[in-house]
Amino acid sequence: MDFFGPVLDGFGTVLDPTNLLYCLLGVVIGMLIGVLPGLGPAATIAILLPLTYGVEPVTAIIMLAGIFYGAQYGGTITSVLLRLPGEASSVVTVFDGYVMAKQGRAGTALGIAAIGSFIGGTIAIVGLTFLAPLVASFALDFGPPEYTALALLGILLVATISGGSKIKAIIAAAVGLFLATVGRDGFTGAERFTFGNLSLADGIDFVPIAMGLFGVGEILYNLEERHRAVSAPLKVANVWPAGKDIKQASGAIGRGSVLGFFLGILPGGGATISSLASYALEKKTAKDPSRFGKGAIEGVAGPETANNAAATSSFIPLLTLGIPANATMAIIFGALLIQGVTPGPQLISNDPELFWGVVNSMYIGNILLLIMSIPLIGVFVRILRIRAAILAPITALITLLGAYTIRNSMFDVMLVVMFGAVGYLMKKFGFEPGPLVLAFVLGSLLESNLRRSLLVLEGDPSGFLTRPISATLLVVFVFVAVWPMIKSAIDQHKNRSMAVQAVNEKENA
Amino acid sequence: MKNRLTRRSLLALSAAGAVLALSACGGNVGGGSASAEFPSGPITLTVGQAPGGSTDLIARAAADGMADSLGVALPVVNKPGANGALATEEVAAMAPDGQNLVLLNASLITITPLAVSEEEAVSLDDLDVLMGLSQDDYVMVASTKSGLKNFDDIKNSDKKLSFGTTGVGTGSQLAQELILAQADVEGTTVPFDSGSPALTAVMGDQVQVSTVQLGEAKPQIDAGTVTPIVVFSAERNEFLPDVPTAIEAGYEVPVSQYRAIAAPKGLSDDAKQKLVASIKDAVATDAYKSFNEKNMLTPNEISGEEVTTEWNELAAKYKELTDEYSISLAGK
Numbered sequence: 001m002d003f004f005g006p007v008l009d010g011f012g013t014v015l016d017p018t019n020l021l022y023c024l025l026g027v028v029i030g031m032l033i034g035v036l037p038g039l040g041p042a043a044t045i046a047i048l049l050p051l052t053y054g055v056e057p058v059t060a061i062i063m064l065a066g067i068f069y070g071a072q073y074g075g076t077i078t079s080v081l082l083r084l085p086g087e088a089s090s091v092v093t094v095f096d097g098y099v100m101a102k103q104g105r106a107g108t109a110l111g112i113a114a115i116g117s118f119i120g121g122t123i124a125i126v127g128l129t130f131l132a133p134l135v136a137s138f139a140l141d142f143g144p145p146e147y148t149a150l151a152l153l154g155i156l157l158v159a160t161i162s163g164g165s166k167i168k169a170i171i172a173a174a175v176g177l178f179l180a181t182v183g184r185d186g187f188t189g190a191e192r193f194t195f196g197n198l199s200l201a202d203g204i205d206f207v208p209i210a211m212g213l214f215g216v217g218e219i220l221y222n223l224e225e226r227h228r229a230v231s232a233p234l235k236v237a238n239v240w241p242a243g244k245d246i247k248q249a250s251g252a253i254g255r256g257s258v259l260g261f262f263l264g265i266l267p268g269g270g271a272t273i274s275s276l277a278s279y280a281l282e283k284k285t286a287k288d289p290s291r292f293g294k295g296a297i298e299g300v301a302g303p304e305t306a307n308n309a310a311a312t313s314s315f316i317p318l319l320t321l322g323i324p325a326n327a328t329m330a331i332i333f334g335a336l337l338i339q340g341v342t343p344g345p346q347l348i349s350n351d352p353e354l355f356w357g358v359v360n361s362m363y364i365g366n367i368l369l370l371i372m373s374i375p376l377i378g379v380f381v382r383i384l385r386i387r388a389a390i391l392a393p394i395t396a397l398i399t400l401l402g403a404y405t406i407r408n409s410m411f412d413v414m415l416v417v418m419f420g421a422v423g424y425l426m427k428k429f430g431f432e433p434g435p436l437v438l439a440f441v442l443g444s445l446l447e448s449n450l451r452r453s454l455l456v457l458e459g460d461p462s463g464f465l466t467r468p469i470s471a472t473l474l475v476v477f478v479f480v481a482v483w484p485m486i487k488s489a490i491d492q493h494k495n496r497s498m499a500v501q502a503v504n505e506k507e508n509a
Numbered sequence: 510m511k512n513r514l515t516r517r518s519l520l521a522l523s524a525a526g527a528v529l530a531l532s533a534c535g536g537n538v539g540g541g542s543a544s545a546e547f548p549s550g551p552i553t554l555t556v557g558q559a560p561g562g563s564t565d566l567i568a569r570a571a572a573d574g575m576a577d578s579l580g581v582a583l584p585v586v587n588k589p590g591a592n593g594a595l596a597t598e599e600v601a602a603m604a605p606d607g608q609n610l611v612l613l614n615a616s617l618i619t620i621t622p623l624a625v626s627e628e629e630a631v632s633l634d635d636l637d638v639l640m641g642l643s644q645d646d647y648v649m650v651a652s653t654k655s656g657l658k659n660f661d662d663i664k665n666s667d668k669k670l671s672f673g674t675t676g677v678g679t680g681s682q683l684a685q686e687l688i689l690a691q692a693d694v695e696g697t698t699v700p701f702d703s704g705s706p707a708l709t710a711v712m713g714d715q716v717q718v719s720t721v722q723l724g725e726a727k728p729q730i731d732a733g734t735v736t737p738i739v740v741f742s743a744e745r746n747e748f749l750p751d752v753p754t755a756i757e758a759g760y761e762v763p764v765s766q767y768r769a770i771a772a773p774k775g776l777s778d779d780a781k782q783k784l785v786a787s788i789k790d791a792v793a794t795d796a797y798k799s800f801n802e803k804n805m806l807t808p809n810e811i812s813g814e815e816v817t818t819e820w821n822e823l824a825a826k827y828k829e830l831t832d833e834y835s836i837s838l839a840g841k
Contacts, residue, residue, distance in 0.1 A: 201590055
């Protein structure tokens with residue numbers, strides 16, 4: 001009872017009508033704002049922070065957690081319907097989600113994403129409730145060498161997940177890695193590829209690249225297509241996933257929850273890598289990998305589950321260690337400080353009501369999100385019935401507005417336009433934007449951590465192999481890299497022996 | 510006659526042009542006439558850092574009180590980029606009508622120039638500093654696993670230590686490089702992207718020592734997960750009264766982060782007086798005072814002229830010290 005007493009009291013706190021109302025308010029505001037790419041959860045929470053000054057700390061955090069969940073799901077909506085991934089962790093959702101929407105299965109995609117997010121979130125909260133103190137130290141064991149190995153593995157996965165030509169995917173990924181080097185070098189202060197432009201000193205933001213390549217590129221390409229053939233407005237069938245869809249996606253949801261929970265604990269990049277790893281895992285374990293990229297429901301269910309589970313478990317280092325795992329957590333950290341609460345090792349013992357209130361508000365936030373999204377999916381998918389002549393300019397407007405809001409700069413808007421043109425050309429010549437964007441995100445993680453590792457290890461690369469976690473990750477890396485070759489060798493061997501067998505049978509006959 | 514007419518219309522044109530330019534630069538509705546009563550509409554406070562960081566929170570806390578005092582809205586606009594150089598240069602180029610302000614970090618003026626090329630460095634010459642706000646101190650912390658308790662332990666350590674900083678061209682890097690050079694300690698400096706990963710790395714003993722801002726490190730110091738070594742302020746910090754300063758330990762390392770509010774150069778006396786009065790009102794409110802306390806900020810509410818003198822002196826001092834110990838912040 002020592003353990004469950006405070007947990008149950010926490011539920012009492014959350015179910016207080018005022019707190020429920022704030023949670024609901026947060027989810028709705030978050031969902032609406034999350035639809036604007038660029039204005040992600042971090043910026044939304046920062047802007048709405050003053051609203052929470054006047055209320056109780058528990059209520060304030062419950063509302064902020066609600067905004068966080070809502071904004072996450074808002075990003076999913078735009079990824080599926082408009083091909084606009086607002087955050088790095090929803091890039092892979094676009095691969096199959098947008099294709100599903102084009103096939104008239106937008107409702108199925110959004111529905112399975114909502115269900116997956118709910119299950120992933122809930123499993124992660126259960127994990128947080130029981131394992132938080134145990135797994136928290138996992139985040140501390142991850143030093144620069146471990147992040148280097150993880151980023152390497154991530155970049156390898158980028159190459160394996162793309163549907164089209166491998167060579168083209170590698171070219172796109174190489175461009176992404178190059179774009180990641182733009183900006184002031186974080187180790188020497190030297191300018192790289194900035195051409196003396198201060199707006200490039202911090203490098204290029206994720207949002208202009210993703211919005212341009214995916215969103216604007218698609219709009220331009222469709223404009224050209226429409227001149228050739230008049231396409232009828234999309235039919236939007238089955239608003240809710242059928243029983244067989246759920247059955248098909250259930251494995252992906254289960255695996256995504258576990259992946260997301262553990263990778264989300266890592267500060268920096270955890271959510272993105274978990275969605276990527278989940279997609280790669282689903283594609284590898286699928287009976288027919290060729291369905292991926294052509295509207296496979298597991299390709300939406302897995303990554304969406306994983307990124308929501310990761311979003312939830314990223315609270316673990318904040319609440320138990322006082323380490324903010326990402327920009328959003330940093331702002332929630334600041335919000336807690338303003339409320340006079342210091343997140344950290346002492347939070348559970350000093351302020352159990354707040355700790356469990358926050359944890360339990362996540363259960364409620366998740367349920368509210370599911371309840372809210374069921375009726376809203378029907379509304380959202382109707383967007384697709386709008387004629388392209390009207391929808392395209394609105395999408396372009398959202399995209400440009402979103403890019404502007406990142407740092408109130410016209411320069412970013414120009415970047416979106418430029419990357420839009422690049423995205424159009426890429427689509428025309430059969431290059432996928434996915435590998436470029438993901439390699440871009442992982443590239444800076446890889447570079448800075450590799451250089452940091454070599455500093456810490458004093459230039460001795462054998463250090464990567466003597467540290468248990470980085471060594472394990474590197475073994476996995478080698479395995480993933482070599483496995484296709486081994487597999488094809490085995491298959492060939494099998495085919496040959498079967499052929500030999502067939503020949504023998506013929507001769508015997 | 511014709512000539513005169515032309516000249517007059519030219520004059521009128523250029524006056525209209527000036528008014529247009531003013532309102533365009535001001536970016537405010539109703540910021541049209543230069544002779545209008547100040548403030549003529551909402552005043553924008555630009556911050557060169559992302560929302561949610563300590564600089565942003567300070568700006569928002571001050572803006573709240575200033576808006577109440579002036580009776581106009583005072584939105585905070587974030588334009589992160591190049592340590593704040595982007596935002597500062599943009600505001601410095603605006604019309605000096607008092608409708609556009611910028612929150613300055615001292616490090617941009619005093620430390621960043623040591624790490625970047627000369628044409629990228631920002632100076633105070635294009636700005637009218639209105640008032641100083643507060644001082645944010647750096648503290649050197651060691652991992653508990655390393656067993657380091659004070660600076661002498663670091664100096665006498667026979668193991669080679671790694672030292673984390675919050676990035677290139679920051680006060681964290683300058684302070685740490687200076688004390689290590691003065692104590693003749695050999696070690697590897699590892700730059701992180703910001704304070705939080707540098708602190709996390711010390712907690713996990715990925716690096717043995719890091720220098721971060723006090724507000725970030727305080728919860729961990731209180732919890733005993735990291736050991737405070739020295740603070741780099743000139744006087745002991747009121748929030749960490751038991752931790753010696755670097756100066757007490759015998760090293761000349763006076764490095765802190767300071768913040769101030771500034772406007773484009775050439776402000777009218779009326780606008781300047783009203784703005785300074787509003788900042789004074791803002792910092793006198795209880796809400797702002799308790800904000801400072803919660804964020805471990807030491808008030809340093811000095812006049813704009815004092816800020817300019819002090820920051821320029823600090824810049825010269827840091828230049829002299831880095832030259833003396835031949836430290837280069839821009840890598841080796």
